[in-house]
Amino acid sequence: MAPMGIRLSPLGVAVFCLLGLGVLYHLYSGFLAGRLALFVLGDPAERAGGGPDVPPGPLPEGTVDLRELLAASVLAAVKGGEEVKRVRESNVLNEKAKGKTREGAEEKMTSGDVLSNRKMFYLLKNTFPSVQINTEEHVDAPDEIIFWDRSIPEDIKEKIQPKKVPAESVTVWIDPLDATHEYTEDLRQYVTTMVCVAVNGEPVIGVIHKPFSAYTAWAMVDGGSNVKARSSYSERTPRIIVSRSHAGKVEQIARQTFGNKTVIIPAGGAGYKVLALLDVPDKKQEKADVYIHVTYIKKWDICAGNAVLKALGGHMTTLTGEEISYTGSDGNEGGLLASINVDHQALVDKLPDLEKASHKQT
Ligand SMILES: Nc1ncnc2c1ncn2[C@@H]1O[C@H](COP(=O)(O)O)[C@@H](OP(=O)(O)O)[C@H]1O
Numbered sequence: 001m002a003p004m005g006i007r008l009s010p011l012g013v014a015v016f017c018l019l020g021l022g023v024l025y026h027l028y029s030g031f032l033a034g035r036l037a038l039f040v041l042g043d044p045a046e047r048a049g050g051g052p053d054v055p056p057g058p059l060p061e062g063t064v065d066l067r068e069l070l071a072a073s074v075l076a077a078v079k080g081g082e083e084v085k086r087v088r089e090s091n092v093l094n095e096k097a098k099g100k101t102r103e104g105a106e107e108k109m110t111s112g113d114v115l116s117n118r119k120m121f122y123l124l125k126n127t128f129p130s131v132q133i134n135t136e137e138h139v140d141a142p143d144e145i146i147f148w149d150r151s152i153p154e155d156i157k158e159k160i161q162p163k164k165v166p167a168e169s170v171t172v173w174i175d176p177l178d179a180t181h182e183y184t185e186d187l188r189q190y191v192t193t194m195v196c197v198a199v200n201g202e203p204v205i206g207v208i209h210k211p212f213s214a215y216t217a218w219a220m221v222d223g224g225s226n227v228k229a230r231s232s233y234s235e236r237t238p239r240i241i242v243s244r245s246h247a248g249k250v251e252q253i254a255r256q257t258f259g260n261k262t263v264i265i266p267a268g269g270a271g272y273k274v275l276a277l278l279d280v281p282d283k284k285q286e287k288a289d290v291y292i293h294v295t296y297i298k299k300w301d302i303c304a305g306n307a308v309l310k311a312l313g314g315h316m317t318t319l320t321g322e323e324i325s326y327t328g329s330d331g332n333e334g335g336l337l338a339s340i341n342v343d344h345q346a347l348v349d350k351l352p353d354l355e356k357a358s359h360k361q362t
């Protein structure tokens with residue numbers, strides 16, 4: 001007999017208890033399964049490189065982890081590349097004249113440049129708000145909500161250690177579409193998207209992405225890379241890769257330096273020409289021993305290639321062998337000489353003085 005004269009039926013108690021257990025099971029099963037998965041697999045956010053329960057968003061200001069910046073730069077180059085590819089495949093390029101180079105060549109801009117720039121610039125700016133970012137195109141979409149997803153690719157995790165630097169020491173250079181001229185001619189093999197990170201003006205991280213081959217090369221100075229130099233280079237009779245649309249006097253200078261029989265490879269894009277010096281598994285990638293450029297060129301065109309070459313033990317300098325500083329002004333006046341696993345200084349010594357050479361030709 002229960003208190004107050006209420007009689008409990010044993011069957012009712014059993015049903016009540018079962019119902020209660022059912023509710024408890026329902027409430028906790030997801031939670032327990034989640035905890036179990038966490039125990040076995042680890043936290044997905046942590047596996048992805050971010051902290052637990054940290055949604056994508058701006059990172060704390062003050063210092064920057066170069067490994068995170070590398071992972072975000074790779075993602076930015078890939079996202080920009082998706083726009084470049086999409087616009088080219090749509091065949092609606094909205095090609096416009098942007099102005100003229102000092103030599104009078106028309107500089108073009110397309111929807112591929114603009115849309116890639118939006119993705120690349122805002123992904124990096126929104127994620128690293130305190131970092132100085134210089135980009136080739138006009139920045140025009142402040143409401144673009146895009147962040148780095150905080151995932152660090154496995155190969156970067158394996159090869160690169162976290163490395164914090166002050167945010168104010170960093171300058172990022174973005175080229176949202178290198179080889180625009182060739183892009184408009186549908187010469188897709190030359191096109192790249194590039195991100196470079198300079199620390200105190202020195203190129204430290206380079207990312208060169210080929211949107212039409214789905215290939216990405218990255219490297220960090222004193223860190224590691226996913227690309228390497230070829231096993232040999234011809235020093236005595238180098239194959240020289242040069243610009244096809246901003247050549248200036250480069251052919252004459254190359255022949256004057258290395259002889260009339262020198263093989264000269266005209267090609268589009270500064271990113272493409274740096275990759276031509278490396279071991280790149282892409283059938284459409286030509287191979288060369290030295291890259292020479294003699295006209296004015298902008299730092300977003302060359303910084304990523306400079307960082308990649310430097311990380312692999314190569315060099316990119318002006319034609320007189322000076323290092324290029326990637327802060328301040330966006331132009332490089334002294335031409336370019338890029339090489340790897342050859343005597344770079346010997347090449348500098350061989351090259352005629354650019355001033356004298358250009359007077360000789362005019
Ligand atoms: N004299 C010059 N003035 C301005 N930009 C130049 C230049 N020479 C080359 N460039 C830029 O450098 C990149 C590589 O040039 P090239 O293909 O001729 O080797 C191209 O960048 P974009 O395509 O990103 O504009 C091109 O516009």
Ligand SMILES: [Mg+2]
Pocket residue numbers: 175177178179270300301
């Ligand atoms: Mg460029």
